[in-house]
Amino acid sequence: MNATLVLLGVFIVATAGTALSLQNIVRSVLLLVLSWFGIAAFYLWAGAEFAAFAQALVYGGAVSMVVLFAVLLTRRGHQDATVAPPPPGRLLAALLAGGAVAGIIAATVIRTPFASVSDEVPVLPVRRLGALLMGPHAAALLVTGALLTAALLGAVVIAAGAKDDKEGSP
Amino acid sequence: MTAEAIELDSWLERLPLTLRDLLAGPIPGPWRWIVQDVIAIAVVLAVFPLLFAFLTLAERKVLGRIQNRPGPNRVGWGGILQPFADGIKMLTKEDIVPRAADPVLHFLAPVALVSFSLLSLAVIPYGRHLVPLDLDAGILYFFAASASSELAVFMAGWAGRNKYSLLAAMRALAQLISYELPLLLSLVPVVMLAGTLSPSGIVAAQAGWSAGFLPHWNILTPWGLAGFAIFMVAALAEANRSPFDLPEAESELIAGHLTEYSGFKYALFFMAEYFAMCALSGMAVTLFLGGWQAPVAILQFVPSYGWFAIKLLSLLLGFIWIRATLPRLRIDQLMRLAWKFLLPLALINLVTASFWHLSAGWGAAAQPLRWGLGLALVAVPFVVIGRRLSTGLGPRTYRYAAP
Numbered sequence: 098m099n100a101t102l103v104l105l106g107v108f109i110v111a112t113a114g115t116a117l118s119l120q121n122i123v124r125s126v127l128l129l130v131l132s133w134f135g136i137a138a139f140y141l142w143a144g145a146e147f148a149a150f151a152q153a154l155v156y157g158g159a160v161s162m163v164v165l166f167a168v169l170l171t172r173r174g175h176q177d178a179t180v181a182p183p184p185p186g187r188l189l190a191a192l193l194a195g196g197a198v199a200g201i202i203a204a205t206v207i208r209t210p211f212a213s214v215s216d217e218v219p220v221l222p223v224r225r226l227g228a229l230l231m232g233p234h235a236a237a238l239l240v241t242g243a244l245l246t247a248a249l250l251g252a253v254v255i256a257a258g259a260k261d262d263k264e265g266s267p
Numbered sequence: 268m269t270a271e272a273i274e275l276d277s278w279l280e281r282l283p284l285t286l287r288d289l290l291a292g293p294i295p296g297p298w299r300w301i302v303q304d305v306i307a308i309a310v311v312l313a314v315f316p317l318l319f320a321f322l323t324l325a326e327r328k329v330l331g332r333i334q335n336r337p338g339p340n341r342v343g344w345g346g347i348l349q350p351f352a353d354g355i356k357m358l359t360k361e362d363i364v365p366r367a368a369d370p371v372l373h374f375l376a377p378v379a380l381v382s383f384s385l386l387s388l389a390v391i392p393y394g395r396h397l398v399p400l401d402l403d404a405g406i407l408y409f410f411a412a413s414a415s416s417e418l419a420v421f422m423a424g425w426a427g428r429n430k431y432s433l434l435a436a437m438r439a440l441a442q443l444i445s446y447e448l449p450l451l452l453s454l455v456p457v458v459m460l461a462g463t464l465s466p467s468g469i470v471a472a473q474a475g476w477s478a479g480f481l482p483h484w485n486i487l488t489p490w491g492l493a494g495f496a497i498f499m500v501a502a503l504a505e506a507n508r509s510p511f512d513l514p515e516a517e518s519e520l521i522a523g524h525l526t527e528y529s530g531f532k533y534a535l536f537f538m539a540e541y542f543a544m545c546a547l548s549g550m551a552v553t554l555f556l557g558g559w560q561a562p563v564a565i566l567q568f569v570p571s572y573g574w575f576a577i578k579l580l581s582l583l584l585g586f587i588w589i590r591a592t593l594p595r596l597r598i599d600q601l602m603r604l605a606w607k608f609l610l611p612l613a614l615i616n617l618v619t620a621s622f623w624h625l626s627a628g629w630g631a632a633a634q635p636l637r638w639g640l641g642l643a644l645v646a647v648p649f650v651v652i653g654r655r656l657s658t659g660l661g662p663r664t665y666r667y668a669a670p
Contacts, residue, residue: 150408223465
């Protein structure tokens with residue numbers, strides 16, 4: 098069991114690390130997507146079927162499209178897809194910032210007391226998951242929904258503010 | 268077991284299971300489930316490529332008949348062996364990779380596309396006992412698998428280093444993102460009212476008949492009718508089928524993301540397109556047309572997989588018919604249809620489904636009122652939004668050509 102977990106972890110970290118180090122930005126994106134699929138596989142390993150498929154659907158299907166779109170719209174051609182290696186100053190700053198975030202997360206994980214888990218994997222059917230989300234956790238769901246709706250409306254306002262071309266003319 | 272249940276479980280119904288157990292019989296106990304799963308995978312891998320082969324033939328024949336020509340009729344008896352001749356041709360053609368192409372992505376794109384579209388075939392209940400993979404969150408799995416195929420289309424468009432391919436990849440991304448929303452929203456009422464994300468659970472929720480001949484299929488409700496229409500339009504777009512085949516528009520983009528592909532890789536793209544079409548049709552049958560259930564109670568002697576096949580083939584024939592009938596949309600029309608028409612209708616359909624659910628307890632006298640209100644909730648937004656979208660689009664004026 099744990100060998101699978103180690104393999105999955107290595108896969109996720111390796112794909113994400115390679116994505117960071119590649120010069121070709123499109124290949125980086127595709128590797129990053131592979132890393133997201135690795136996370137979905139981890140959820141599947143952990144028995145969280147619903148979270149795994151949602152991860153694959155949202156990250157593999159939707160977020161990846163948004164990232165690719167951003168890359169395609171901001172690059173002019175195939176040559177432009179290769180990014181120059183960063184100057185040493187920026188590299189150092191990136192390492193410092195990334196290291197600080199990783200340190201905070203690691204410290205939090207180490208200091209958090211985890212309740213001892215029984216060997217039995219809890220089974221949570223989708224129906225019960227839905228009941229939990231709509232019952233005890235409805236407030237959190239509503240807050241998240243309101244936040245996302247606000248973001249969506251903001252995006253619409255920004256997009257509508259841009260000068261739009263006359264549409265519909267053949 | 269009651270007498271009726273025994274009759275439903277006839278030897279014909281259990282024939283696939285019997286054959287499987289016959290094959291897996293000599294295998295010792297702990298290994299048997301692996302062999303059974305491998306047999307299920309092998310059957311899916313054998314049936315759908317064969318269906319693909321004969322679907323291309325049927326498509327060419329039907330298109331031919333609609334266009335008043337015979338279609339392929341030279342290989343075999345009346346052209347029946349044409350798909351195999353095509354296959355041999357594709358296999359023996361030279362596989363060309365452009366020098367400037369990204370060789371890894373160029374190779375991976377068709378492979379990824381075919382594997383993702385095959386993955387989505389796994390959770391469809393093909394019959395009473397024929398569910399290759401019965402998942403609790405099967406619907407989510409299906410759409411996760413089919414959403415991933417967009418990535419492969421992008422990879423194909425990018426890898427070729429061809430501006431037509433890249434343009435097509437952009438179009439494909441825009442189209443697939445846009446139509447994913449109505450596609451997913453149109454099935455939310457089904458999940459809501461069935462109370463499950465499992466495809467077999469949704470089929471079970473549509474079981475039974477009123478008065479022995481009116482099946483309880485989702486399509487026979489106002490929200491189901493609207494949902495089915497939205498689902499099928501979005502499915503046409505998701506499968507890159509005409510009239511939404513802009514990503515590979517032959518007359519504008521040569522062949523879009525297929526431009527730099529030849530030989531068997533090219534055939535793989537077509538295979539994936541047909542697999543996606545079969546998977547989406549199969550899902551439409553499961554969600555709205557009662558899955559493998561018989562339409563009339565007395566016709567239950569026909570095995571359930573037979574009914575599934577009949578429904579699936581009718582939907583596929585519909586796809587072909589639409590291809591022969593409708594011209595291709597322009598990219599702005601495509602976007603407008605998704606965002607300004609299908610998406611609002613899909614959202615309103617949620618309200619219709621909620622109304623239908625809340626009014627389930629109304630008596631027999633109130634049924635006409637229930638149906639009237641339900642149909643009005645579907646038809647009025649359709650007419651109002653449709654009219655608003657088509658205002659200002661008068662008859663086309665021809666400046667240079669005679670009308």
